[in-house]
Amino acid sequence: MAPRPTSLLLSCFNNEGWRGLEDSSFQSPGDVWVIPDKKNDPQSQRNYQKTPEDTNMNESDRNSELEAALRKYPPPNYYLHTFYYVWYGNPKFDGKYVHWDHPQLPHWDAEVARGYPQGRHVPPDDIGSNFYPSLGPYSSRDTSVMEAHMQQLRTAAIGVIAVSWYPPSTNDDNGEPVDELVPALLEVAQKYRIKVVFHIEPYKGRDEVNMFTNVKYIIEKYGEHPAFFKYQTNSGKLLPLFYVYDSYLMNSEQWAKLLKHTEHNSIRDTPYDAIFIALLVEEKHKMEILTAGFDGIYTYFATNGFSYGSTQKNWASVKSFCEDNNLIFIPSVGPGYIDTSIRPWNFRNTRNRISGKYYETSLSAALETRPDFISITSFNEWHEGTQIETAVPKRSHMVYLDYLPNKPTIYLDITRKWAAIFGGERQRWPD
Numbered sequence: 001m002a003p004r005p006t007s008l009l010l011s012c013f014n015n016e017g018w019r020g021l022e023d024s025s026f027q028s029p030g031d032v033w034v035i036p037d038k039k040n041d042p043q044s045q046r047n048y049q050k051t052p053e054d055t056n057m058n059e060s061d062r063n064s065e066l067e068a069a070l071r072k073y074p075p076p077n078y079y080l081h082t083f084y085y086v087w088y089g090n091p092k093f094d095g096k097y098v099h100w101d102h103p104q105l106p107h108w109d110a111e112v113a114r115g116y117p118q119g120r121h122v123p124p125d126d127i128g129s130n131f132y133p134s135l136g137p138y139s140s141r142d143t144s145v146m147e148a149h150m151q152q153l154r155t156a157a158i159g160v161i162a163v164s165w166y167p168p169s170t171n172d173d174n175g176e177p178v179d180e181l182v183p184a185l186l187e188v189a190q191k192y193r194i195k196v197v198f199h200i201e202p203y204k205g206r207d208e209v210n211m212f213t214n215v216k217y218i219i220e221k222y223g224e225h226p227a228f229f230k231y232q233t234n235s236g237k238l239l240p241l242f243y244v245y246d247s248y249l250m251n252s253e254q255w256a257k258l259l260k261h262t263e264h265n266s267i268r269d270t271p272y273d274a275i276f277i278a279l280l281v282e283e284k285h286k287m288e289i290l291t292a293g294f295d296g297i298y299t300y301f302a303t304n305g306f307s308y309g310s311t312q313k314n315w316a317s318v319k320s321f322c323e324d325n326n327l328i329f330i331p332s333v334g335p336g337y338i339d340t341s342i343r344p345w346n347f348r349n350t351r352n353r354i355s356g357k358y359y360e361t362s363l364s365a366a367l368e369t370r371p372d373f374i375s376i377t378s379f380n381e382w383h384e385g386t387q388i389e390t391a392v393p394k395r396s397h398m399v400y401l402d403y404l405p406n407k408p409t410i411y412l413d414i415t416r417k418w419a420a421i422f423g424g425e426r427q428r429w430p431d
Helices: 005-011 052-070 143-155 179-191 208-222 252-259 285-292 312-324 354-368 410-428
Strands: 077-084 158-165 195-200 230-232 238-244 275-279 296-298 328-330 374-376
Touching: 077 195, 077 410, 143 158, 143 179, 143 410, 158 179, 179 195, 179 208, 195 208, 208 238, 208 252, 252 285, 275 285, 275 328, 296 312, 312 328, 312 354, 354 374, 354 410
Parallel strands: 077 158, 077 374, 158 195, 195 238, 238 275, 275 296, 296 328
Antiparallel strands: 230 238
């Protein structure tokens, strides 16, 4: 996540109590299929007055075509989540480029900073990424892009997207407000049987009071949508799940006011109760997360060795801690990491993809811990080079990396393979 404090900070230095959705069986995948769009079909644009029977028939035909198209994909694995970003914009849809023109961030040491370029990228040929997307510098509000993304997600057998979210009328340092995109995203996600959770960002002034307000807003506005992800606890409650990025920026006493049952203004046992997943960065955060009243832990970063939480050799210990304390464990895996297009001095955190080997090693390490869920960093965080979204070779005055000699879909294909392995393994694990 490009503009966040954790990334810069760190550059300088089984859960028995839960049960969830049924696992899907997996079939051999086909190609990426496009869902037919009947409204653009000339045959459906004849001038006649539709009767209710016509309308019902057309709706039935559309549903049949949709179901037939979806059968070409492997079933979605709802225990496999990926972090999804809706902060991109271009002139056609947004009046300007948003995020693709990301600035090159200066090193915190002024002496070091003088040795590296600064300034903004200039799309479309020069974007704030070391890779170039197959869709070009797209807009996140373009519904055709949403459709293409859902097709890629289904190709990868991913069941849930964790949408980077800021409260209404707020945004990250380099973006625009994103909440207004959520209704359209939910509609397209539902069409493809993808579920949506919210990845709550460290918006300005975040505290326990406005967290309650914002969770209430999300649940009241989106909670009844069929694409809104809910998870069933062993008590029978069906609850939303929220990832909380940079949760350590608030101390455990503040979080406890929101998350502990004993607190007067707690969100627990209200209509807005949920499963709250905290970010584990440093080892000391384990106890802080526990005393704060969180329900689980995720690790986010795709760089093995970058933080305590993202270091794969620590995951067995973290999982054991979670089991002992009835916490959900969600390790985060990624295909690689490179952010030198926006942090040109940060080459030491680069992790080469090695044609998918880095990703498969990470997925294997996560699976060995028998996690409750696996999260993928990321579907489309292009600034940090963690995307599994399709990329293409690009030749311009800029030098871009690509996925050659492999196909643009290599990381979707690897994900699909491991989604099937994960689904099969889960069925063999004891409850």
